[in-house]
Amino acid sequence: MDAVFVALASPVRRRILDILKARPGCTVNDVCAYFEMTRIGVMKHLQILNDAMLVTSRKEGRSRHLFHNAVPIRMIYDRWTTEYSEVWAQRLTEIKYKVEKGGTPPRPGKLSRRRRTKRRRIESHSGADSNVDMTRKKEQV
Template sequence: MSENNQLRDVFDAIADPTRRRLVRLLAEAEEVPLHELTAQFDMGRTAVSKHLTILKEAGLVHDRKVGRETRYRLNAAPLREVQDWVAYYNKFWHANLLRLQHLLEEDEE
């Protein structure tokens, strides 16, 4: 577990397309009530809540009660782990594509 005391792995949390869509919706707004998020999906409030719980366990989502309403906001900091992982492989592909380019240039000569 990280310093955020995450209960769930970030990669596991974003593995599902519905949760990735929730992350995107939350990234586009400062804070979104549950009923507005639910309206974006072909599923019930309970199913959306379960996805939000998984994102919350990974530290990606924070919620707060405002009266009887729950509002959600994105905490993108845990996504840094994903960015770092992708960056490593970006370097790998860049180096391999450079080697391929050199080989192709040698064949042209």
């Protein structure tokens, strides 16, 4: 899942997806024709897109035909737009709250905050204060 976000972060790779959308089944060299960079550079991007399952391919003879796959984007949609669209209402409520009360937003701080800038990796290994420690949860996006 993280791979999808990373893959989409590059303009080159997003353009590759657009190209594959316009010309499904084109080859690696076909894609290369759209870019200034060498074939090897394009292939690296294709590899990243492939790892993210945003691009699928099928070898036919000596050439590889490329297709894009909308499923991961669909997953991003499910994870982000549905989950974050509810936030529209939430934020409006929030703003309404502040306008009416003129005070601080609801629950502005509930965690036992740690000290400040100075390093605190050592203490974070002790059991204390760890029930709110979401850090290093292995990226559950």
